Amino acid sequence: MFVYTWYQWLLFFFIYCFIGWVIESTYVSVRSLHFVNRGFLRLPLLPLYGSGAILMLFLSLPVKGNLILVFLSGMAGASVLEYLTGYIMERLFKMKYWDYSSNPFNINGYVCLGTSIAWGFLTILLTEVVHRPLEWIVLQLSEVTCILLVAGIGILFIYDTIQSTKAALDLGTVLESLTKIRAELEEVQVQMALLKAETAQKVSELRSETMQKAANVKEETMVRLTSLKTETTNAIRESALAERLQALTEKREKLNGRLTFYRKGLLRRNPSASSRLFGEALRELKENARKFKK
Template sequence: MEGYSLNQWLLFFFIYCFIGWIWESCYVSVENKKWVNRGFLRGPMLPIYGFGAIIILVATIPVKENLILVFIFGMIAATILEYFTGVIMEKIFHVRYWDYSDEAFNFQGHICLLCSLAWGAFSILMIKVIHPPIEYIVFMVPDIIIEIMALFILVLFTIDTVQSVNDAMDLKDTLARLTEGNETVKHIKKRLEVMAAFINEDVKEIEEKFMDKISVNQGKNEIRKLSRKQIFERNLERSNKRKTEILEFMSENINKYMGKLENVADKPTQQYEKFKAELLDCLAKIKKQEKHVSKMESKAYIHSINILRRNPGAKAKKYEEAMKEVKDLEKRPDI
């Protein structure tokens, strides 16, 4: 192991990225009962396994003849890698791409005892079974071929990483915008209820309109024939239409309340001015939110959905409601 060249290390990294992708994709596909192209990247590679394999190789070099120490060193090294990778990714993208919160003896949901033990078992399996034949094959390949292969795969890997990071940033921005919009609507709804009570207006209309669902005009058979892309486009159109309806309804009520506020008898000037300022502020927020709805590009939603398909267990505690909204965009609606 000590005598590997940089290109050989790169090739080992890519090989284990691919092996990890095969394992994770098969495991998650069986669990979800449908094929899942698992991982952060678009292509057939899972970097956490590549880095995990490399760090295990490095960590176990001094103790490779002692299986117990290989287990312990490999487990500790890979667990530390998994923990800091999870923390950093969540910090950057505000999404947890794997979560062990439901597992026993987990730490902050990023690592857990069972997975750490699995890393230890994988360390022994890799050092004693998997790596020797891979090492033999790589040593058989001429250095010039190794260099070309490593460079070629590195270019593809870099392109994929850049594209996937853009997908993750689109998901982050989409979740942030949706959350901001949802919170704005909820805030305005509460203020409208206060205003309605102040001018003796029935607040039930606001609640009913806010909770109302858009009617579905297509039948079951027609929906079943829709492709995944058509389902997404249809759901996105319905979602945006619904948000626009809510905002328009709120705007209408604010304008109506502004007029009725003028006719409230014996109103304290200070309270009147306060309510009027709040109504005008609500109108400004509605206009801003309407612009957000119109500017939300389907491309950002598509990128968001694609990376969530590859990571069906992804969670975003800060954006839980928005995450569900994005995932629901490709669900076939119930009739």
């Protein structure tokens, strides 16, 4: 046990990626009451679980036979991996693809005590129960069969990872741009409201002056001209703001249009994803993805 060739390690990695996908998809699907193809990739593979399983096997090698040390090493190693993966993904893609912020004893939402303890028990389950039959199956395969399996799955895995990374990076850019547009739209709407209020107030004041100076035709005419000039100037400003509002709305719709089937699938596969900086924009895109599904 634990002494494998490079292609056997890779095959174990893919096997545990798939097992992780089954676990996560089942859990999220039961909670959502509908099937969810969970994960970052389109393939039924979760690299975090595959990496975690390989790390657990490596860490348990020096302490195998001691369940307490196996538990602690797996708990620590997997938690560090989960934290680093979550931290890097959020910095790259501007989203948390999992978020434990609502769980007690969490660290920045990337890890929490509950999942860390679960990693420890999973390490024991992996090394003492799950891995042994899988090891037997893999060791029965010939070298050629293993290499062909690893090569075939590896090509699909690399292609899917590249496409998923591109989609996630683009999604992050859309979130950032959409947040800026939302802020500009709010600013324009506030300016339009203030302009209308200002126009109404000035017109009211000028009419009041007209009533007071009704005896003087010349002054009345000047007041009316001033009122007309004010209304015209504000109408021009309002028209410019309306054009800007229209342009921003169109740009916002185009950004939503950049959510292709693949990017919307990325949102649906990660229903618990969150974003500290772009939360409102993310909620809008998730709603867009749900409408697309319907």
